[in-house]
Amino acid sequence: MGLFFTSSFILIPKRDSMSASEIGLICALFLPSFLATWIGTVGICKLLQIFHPHQSHGDLNKNNDKDGILITRGVATSKPETKEDVLVNWMISLFDPIVYLIIFIIGIPVFFSPGGSNRSLPLFLSTVVLSWLLSRRVVPTTWQMILHPILVTSAISVLAIFIFGSIKGMQIQEVLGHYSTGSTYLVLFRKDKGYTGQPPGCGDVMSSILNAGIICLAFPLFRYRQDLYCNFVRIVIVIIPNCVISLFLWPFLANKMGMNGDHSITFAGRFMSTPFGIEFIKATGGDQSLVVVLICFTGIIAVIIRDQAFRLLRVRVKVGSDDYFTIGMTTGVIAAAIGTSALIGNNYHRAAATSTVSFVLYGIILLSLVAVPDISKFVDKLAGF
Known part of the structure; x- marks a missing residue:
């Protein structure tokens, strides 16, 4: 799912330039606000465990252990791979690169032919996907803690798109305008009499799939619905101070x-x-490009430091016996969809369910607050509008 967050970084060169002093101020507030929110959220969760002990239906710790037992058992009882299995796995691993390499080859003449700027989707989409596969498979796993795949993919993609644009005599801002034309599924489906605008670009496809991917994060909710029902009050208690x-x-x-x-x-x-x-910025008049970059950077940093930060704060992180409520709430409030997808990828399914509910409620509450005119005006005054 991280692939679909790369468009936010790829489009950074398209945004208006910002002064060095403004960038410095943003960086100066970024880390303190991040750490304060992380420590504060963990602290609230720990206080709730003291004054409001967790009560739920069934033995949650036992259910947590089942996840770990199933994983261990699968590894212990798996049969040694035969030559046929190795061949099959090798062929599967090559399937995606070969498919997108073919699309890339087809996309080159399509893009560089006369009027091909409006047909950039095959070339740009295959470039981004191949860059993602490269960042995931070539960069060592230990290095990915620093060279995060989202950042590596974005850097390679921007460089490649810049080269493609230069060959056609286009500036980077112009070629990125074809990368993302704004023709997302919302725009296409709202046209009752047909669509006559620019065709969708790679960024529009990525954005549309990302929205569907965020909905897919709700799948763990059904499995752990009893936990969420029992923890709902605790979830709200943690979210409200963070929203304020x-x-x-x-x-x-x-x-x-x-x-x-x-x-x-x-x-x-x-x-x-x-x-x-994005909806929050539309309602308040902020910088849409900046908020997307801040959200993505926050999520990436949260994923990178997650386990180390939780260990420093004495939060259990071992899968199967983890403090799923604290992990889920902290990840959801801070890292939102990026952090939640990482939890699912690391088998923190129970924490991912809590995280999904937390970032959805967090967003709904903030949007509801700024919908009140008096609150919105007060926030504008605080921000210096």
């Missing part, structure tokens, strides 16, 4: 540090998921 601090404190501090009003208010939406964050 995000909405009022971070824009206020950003304004006092000297940021522009649109950048200050953008910090209020940095912990939301991308769709919620």
